[in-house]
Amino acid sequence: MKKEQVVNCQFSVWYPIFKKHTIKSLILPLPQNVIDYLLDDGTLVVSGGDNNTQHNQTNNSDSEEEDVQWSDDETTTTVTAPEFPEFNSKVLEAINSLGGCVFPKLNWSAPRDANWIALNSSLQCQSLSDIFLLFKSSDFITHDLTQPFLHTSDEDSPNPAINYELVLRKWSELLPGGEFRCFIKENKLIGISQRDYTQYYHHISKQEAQICHSIQEFFSQHVQYQFLDEDFVLDVYRDSWGKVWLIDLNPFGEVTDSLLFTWEELTSGNSLSANQEEGDIAQQEGPVFRYTTSDVTVQPSPCLSYRIPRDFVDLSTGEDAYKLIDFLKLVRTTAVVITQFKIATGLL
């Protein structure tokens, strides 16, 4: 996978090409001070309260009296949030024009690994502070900002310049059983995988031929030969009427999860073979379709390890589990207390 392929898979590159077949979205350039804020480790976020403000902590506060001590770490204290009034009003305007609820992304990634931190445990956002809370808690967002060209084969060539963007997509309730990932090589659809392979969906085994056919048709009518590259990965959604929508476009390579395939299989040049464990239909000249066929093969969710910091995952067994639960309760209570304090004192 070359750097150019990563550049081409940015939202702002593929969205104009496939606008008619995907969820309505708006793209806002991300100002440098917002990027700096997102990358600043010493700054924490407390969610809640007013939709227009975020509540954070930075170093070197001038307003010590208003501070709330949040941690023992001397470098981290609670102070008035940095404000980005101009950017904030652009974001709110965009959110309103998309119906009031959005799904946020950066150039490539959504903060899928951080939904556990949101009060509603969802990526649904109604304000800039909702977005900041998710972005600042997400390794996927940090990856976009700091190492977007990881796993590229031309790593010695200079990195292309990236204009960072906030992508706001109209919130849509997507049923996980309707999501599929398609692997396109040399402009041919070679493989389709159930996106959420951790679950068994009865309707997929019942309708495998129709699903495969509708995705193939969508691909050949609307996608094939339309994109800048001939190798890429497409995420699609088949709604309850059988209509297929484009959800996302990703680079064809290690940086993208190959789900029920392996990258070795996908890149070897050999035709994909049937897999005994998962549903797997191969039509002549058609893609191989893999899905989970029974509860027996169900696997743990790939995002499980992101819900809480890794050290806490280790703590979560044995007698230390109680300490972990107490700690998490304390974190949440502290966040609520800080928010209530700020509301009471007019800081929010």
Ligand SMILES: Nc1ncnc2c1ncn2[C@@H]1O[C@H](COP(=O)(O)OP(=O)(O)OP(=O)(O)O)[C@@H](O)[C@H]1O
């Ligand atoms: N507009 C939306 N409204 C609600 N949920 C959405 C929306 N867009 C995407 N999702 C959900 O979020 C998931 C991740 O979205 P998306 O593929 O855009 O993120 P990503 O970070 O690029 O993921 P990946 O790197 O795996 O491609 C989707 O599989 C879908 O379940």
